[in-house]
Amino acid sequence: xxxxxxxxxxxxxxxxxxxxxxxxxxxxxxxxxxxxxxxxxxxxxxxxxxxxxxxxxxxxxxxxxxxxxxxxxxxxxxxxxxxxxxxxxxxxxxxxxxxxxxxxxxxxxxxxxxxxxxxxxxxxxxxxxxxxxxxxxxxxxxxxxxxxxxxxxxxxxxxxxxxxxxxxxxxxxxxxxxxxxxxxxxxxxxxxxxxxxxxxxxxxxxxxxxxxxxxxxxxxxxxxxxxxxxxxxxxxxxxxxxxxxxxxxxxxxxxxxxxxxxxxxxxxxxxxxxxxxxxxxxxxxxxxxxxxxxxxxxxxxxxxxxxxxxxxxxxxxxxxxxxxxxxxxxxxxxxxxxxxxxxxxxxxxxxxxxxxxxxxxxxxxxxxxxxxxxxxxxxxxxxxxxxxxxxxxxxxxxxxxxxxxxxxxxxxxxxxxxxxxxxxxxxxxxxxxxxxxxxxxxxxxxxxxxxxxxxxxxxxxxxxxxxxxxxxxxxxxxxxxxxxxxxxxxxxxxxxxxxxxxxxxxxxxxxxxxxxxxxxxxxxxxxxxxxxxxxxxxxxxxxxxxxxxxxxxxxxxxxxxxxxxxxxxxxxxxxxxxxxxxxxxxxxxxxxxxxxxxxxxxxxxxxxxxxxxxxxxxxxxxxxxxxxxxxxxxxxxxxxxxxxxxxxxxxxxxxxxxxxxxxxxxxxxxxxxxxxxxxxxxxxxxxxxxxxxx
Numbered sequence: 001x002x003x004x005x006x007x008x009x010x011x012x013x014x015x016x017x018x019x020x021x022x023x024x025x026x027x028x029x030x031x032x033x034x035x036x037x038x039x040x041x042x043x044x045x046x047x048x049x050x051x052x053x054x055x056x057x058x059x060x061x062x063x064x065x066x067x068x069x070x071x072x073x074x075x076x077x078x079x080x081x082x083x084x085x086x087x088x089x090x091x092x093x094x095x096x097x098x099x100x101x102x103x104x105x106x107x108x109x110x111x112x113x114x115x116x117x118x119x120x121x122x123x124x125x126x127x128x129x130x131x132x133x134x135x136x137x138x139x140x141x142x143x144x145x146x147x148x149x150x151x152x153x154x155x156x157x158x159x160x161x162x163x164x165x166x167x168x169x170x171x172x173x174x175x176x177x178x179x180x181x182x183x184x185x186x187x188x189x190x191x192x193x194x195x196x197x198x199x200x201x202x203x204x205x206x207x208x209x210x211x212x213x214x215x216x217x218x219x220x221x222x223x224x225x226x227x228x229x230x231x232x233x234x235x236x237x238x239x240x241x242x243x244x245x246x247x248x249x250x251x252x253x254x255x256x257x258x259x260x261x262x263x264x265x266x267x268x269x270x271x272x273x274x275x276x277x278x279x280x281x282x283x284x285x286x287x288x289x290x291x292x293x294x295x296x297x298x299x300x301x302x303x304x305x306x307x308x309x310x311x312x313x314x315x316x317x318x319x320x321x322x323x324x325x326x327x328x329x330x331x332x333x334x335x336x337x338x339x340x341x342x343x344x345x346x347x348x349x350x351x352x353x354x355x356x357x358x359x360x361x362x363x364x365x366x367x368x369x370x371x372x373x374x375x376x377x378x379x380x381x382x383x384x385x386x387x388x389x390x391x392x393x394x395x396x397x398x399x400x401x402x403x404x405x406x407x408x409x410x411x412x413x414x415x416x417x418x419x420x421x422x423x424x425x426x427x428x429x430x431x432x433x434x435x436x437x438x439x440x441x442x443x444x445x446x447x448x449x450x451x452x453x454x455x456x457x458x459x460x461x462x463x464x465x466x467x468x469x470x471x472x473x474x475x476x477x478x479x480x481x482x483x484x485x486x487x488x489x490x491x492x493x494x495x496x497x498x499x500x501x502x503x504x505x506x507x508x509x510x511x512x513x514x515x516x517x518x519x520x521x522x523x524x525x526x527x528x529x530x531x532x533x534x535x536x537x538x539x540x541x542x543x544x545x546x547x548x549x550x551x552x553x554x555x556x557x558x559x560x561x562x563x564x565x566x567x568x569x570x571x572x573x574x575x576x577x578x579x580x581x582x583x584x585x586x587x588x589x590x591x592x593x594x595x596x597x598x599x600x601x602x603x604x605x606x607x608x609x610x611x612x613x614x615x616x617x618x619x620x621x622x623x624x625x626x627x628x629x630x631x632x633x634x635x636x637x638x639x640x641x642x643x644x645x646x647x648x649x650x651x652x653x654x655x656x657x658x659x660x661x662x663x664x665x666x667x668x669x670x671x672x673x674x675x676x677x678x679x680x681x682x683x684x685x686x687x688x689x690x691x692x693x694x
Contacts, residue, residue, distance in 0.1 A: 001068065001353050001360050004075040006278035006299050006368035010270055011077045011325070013094035015122065016104035017114025018060055018083030021134035023049045024257040025104060025266070026067050026080045032188070032263045033069045035355070039260070048356035049080040053463055054456050062456055063429075064090040064311065066323065066354050066370055071267045074276070077370045078102075083114050085661050086453035089399050089432035091118075093310045093381070095125040096397045097325040097370065099280040100244075100270065103131045107141030107254070111149045113661040119154055128280065129250045130273070132266055136164050136171040137256035144202070147252060151209070159213035159240070160206045160252040161269075165196050171256050174265075175199055177206040178236050185261045213249045214239030240273050245280060277368035284327055286384070286392035289340055295392060297328045299367045304387035305329030305337065308394040312381045313372075314425040315464075322379050323354065323372045327394060329387065331371070332364045337385040340393045344378045346385060381431055399431040402447040403667055404652040406454055407472035409444060415467055419444075422465035426457065433457060440555070441475040451653055475690070476646045478683055479598035479672045480549030481558045485510040486593040489565070490585035492577055503577030505530065505538060506565035509589040515558040515598065515672050518546040523563040530566040530578070537575035538563055541582025550590045551597060552687035557672065561586075597680040598672040600645040603628075605638055606655065608663040613637045615658055623647035624676075642670060646679070 014022045027047050031039040040047035045056035049065040061082040069076045079094040081087075095101065101122035105115055122129050133146050143164050150158045162174040165182070173184035175195055180203060184193040195203070215225035217239040224231065231239070243249025253269055255262030274280065278299040286297050286306070297306060311323040324331075331337075333351045338344070352359040352372045365371040379385065382396040410419045423435045423446070434447040448454040454471070461467045487508045494501040512520045521539045523530075530538075546556040566581075604625070608616050610632075616639060617627060625643035632638070648667060655663045675683065 001070070001362060003362070003364060003366060004369060005301065005366050007276045008074045009077065009277045009366075009368040010074070010100065010274055010280075011079070011098050011277055011368070011370060012100045012102050012270060012274075013079045013081060013091070013098035013122075013127070014102045014104060015081055015091060015094075015114075015118035016083055017106065017109070017112035017118075020083060020104045020106040020109070020112070020114070021257050022083060022104045023047055023061055023080050025102075025132065025134060025255065025263070026065075026078045028257045028260045028263045029069050029071075029076070029078060029267055030067055030355075032260055033071050033267065035067075035069055048358075051357040054459055060084060062087050062090075064094045065356055068353055068355055068370075069267070072271055074271055075369070076267060076270055079370075084452060085114070085117065085656065086448070086450035086456075087432075088117075088121075088449060089430060091121055092125075092397050092399060095121060095127050096310050097308065098125075098127050099277045100274050101125075101127045101129045102266075102270075103129060105131055105133045105146060105150070107133050107135040107143070107146060108138045110142075110146045111153050116153065116662065123247070126247070128244045128247060128274065130244065130269070131158075131250055131252040132262075133252060133254045134257050136254045137259055137261070139169060141171075143254060147206070147209075150252065154250065156216070157213055157243070157248055157250045158252060159210045159243075159249050161210060161240075162253055162265075163199060163203050163206050164254045165199060171254075171261060174254060174262070175203050177203050177210060178233055180207070183265075188260065188264075190264055210236060214243060216248045217243040217246070237273075241275065244273055245275065284394065286327075286394050289343075289391055289393050297392060300328060301330050301366050303328035303367065304390040305331055305335070306384060306386040306390070306392055306394075307331055307337070309379055309381055309383045309385065310397065312428050314428045319375050320377075320428065321352075321354075321359075321372050321374050322376050323370070324385065325370050326365050326367050328367050330364050330366055331373075331385075336388070338388045338391050339376075339379050339383050340386050340391045341383045342378055345388075346376050346379055348373050348385075349375060380428055397431075400449065400664075401666065402432055402434050402449050402453075403648075403665070404450055404454065405445050405447040405474040405649070407443045407474050408446045409470050409472070411468040411470055418465070419461075419467055419469065422461055422467055425465075426460065430457075438475070438477070440477045443475050445474050446471075449652065450656065474649065476649075477600065478552065478554045478675070479515070479557045480551045480554050480590075481511065481515070481556060481596055481598055481674075482509060482590060483511060483594040483596055483674075486589045487564070488585045488588045488592065490581050490588055491567075492581040492584055494577075495572075500569075500572035501574065501577040501580070502569035502572035503534070503537075503574075503579075503581035504567040505563060505578065505581045505585055507538075507582070507585045507589070508562040508564055509586070509593060510560050510562075512558050512560035518555065518557050518559070519543075520560045521563075522560070525563060525565070529568075530563065531568060531573075534568065534573070534575065534578040535563065537578040538582040540575075541579040542586060544579075545583055545586040549595075550587055551595060552684045553691065554597070554687070557598065596674045597683050599675040599679065599683070601642050601670045601673045602645050602648060602667045603670045604641050604643050604648065604651075604665055604667045606641070606663060606665040607636050607638050608659050609636055612659045612663060613639065616655070616663065619654070619658060623651075644673075644675070644679075645669070
């Protein structure tokens, strides 16, 4: 594969609902362009894009794949992304380096949840959009219905630029609504033909949609549109070029990718309507790490080199592969660059263009292009590599926080270290996975976006790293406290053959009112009943006790202990004796006082379309949640509530089901609060069961 300059490159992220045909479209582009001799099929498991064993087994994409296609002396770097919501991190990575979001819509199903998500994410990333309606060969596909649904959902920026037509029920061509000329698919090419009779009105209706969208790009065109004057082809093309870049126009075309129909038109349209990467994003904002000032980086080969690592592939056999976009300058093999994020020098070894799992070695990559380098030991996703003469740091990709958590243990004893190493490598690849060993519960916990995300993780552990694991419900950390005041006297007395032990304390235990602090210790001893040198020993006893309370073994909070009296023995008293006396007094106090289990409460913000507000609020109430407020922002409702953490364990799955994937939420710990009696009983029983199980 030859080198391309920035004015010959277009980076296109392919997005859409799962199963709409994204991978097939990319596969068709590669085949039609001559990049592959065989047209891979998803059902046969032989596509270039979906090469991972899990993807072949599931017949869906689970990670993004870069497929460079050479077309008309230019290069289109297609980034095929997963449509399933659990793998949203892959879409985020693709959009971070894309010049265009190609949103694929199924001609039969029309606008789906994944279509809406793709639109929202592309808009949020400020990436221009184009829509391709795929599957037009299906007898139930309806171009008119899909275009109307697109218009209703996304507004007047929608601009269909063609009208498909059929012969004997088969999709055989389209009318270019800009030129008002028909084209027919013949022998893999697009040939001029006569417009089928009776299509004139539909073509004019579609052309009017184009003119309405294009009119928004220029004041003169707007005046002409309101004067009901028709636009020239040049005016429409100029408006499309401007409108696509600023987001005010979204062209819509058709295809039947499985038959490679419309694929040439797609690649021609990308080259025609989308300017190259150095025109779409002529400059990028970066940070000067020395001054924290914002600087502009030009997408130009003459600039000092800089590259943004947006994806990492970690393979147990091949090693780490860092995939990057060249932001400026030229990246060559054997050159030294600085990892600006970590302030470490990295030597660039061999440079590759990747095509699915294939690595094509190349001598250099120019500004705007996408490539990969192997075995960078200190570089990971979101890092910037730059010339030491101009160290700059690109804006990091913001990944969603994973909230679906599972306890994880290896089935084979002794595999704990092996599991930790494998997980570390998988976390390099997937920034929407999280892993921790809870310091309090000692449980290993894996967190992901959804059930399928966790399932893929577990399967990869088995297939790639030969580790079998069991999943369990995460242990929710609770707290224990006393609710009443109790004065307890406890005497620790032990006599053995040699020296004895004697410690006698009288302590007042009561709620401190501060649930953020385990305990407060004070002394009010008069007359030397307990010598001062034993006060620290009494406090040590309390320190040990609050680590695990007597109710269920959870840490104790909000307790005040005041040493008011006691006695000592001039020979047998020592620090150990008074420590043991304090421990005994603590346990007695918990037996006598009113005590309680405290549960963690999380602040939750749920973002949903208006139509789901009632269902979501009702569900939060069922989870013992307290609604704090609701605010409309950007066309959606933001519902804020406080909900017990235990009730949120499966919320990621339940919210998706409740809102058909349209709902999102964030969550953070707020405080501990006394749990209802039935919940306390359940927590104590579960804790006992867990301890006995060990």
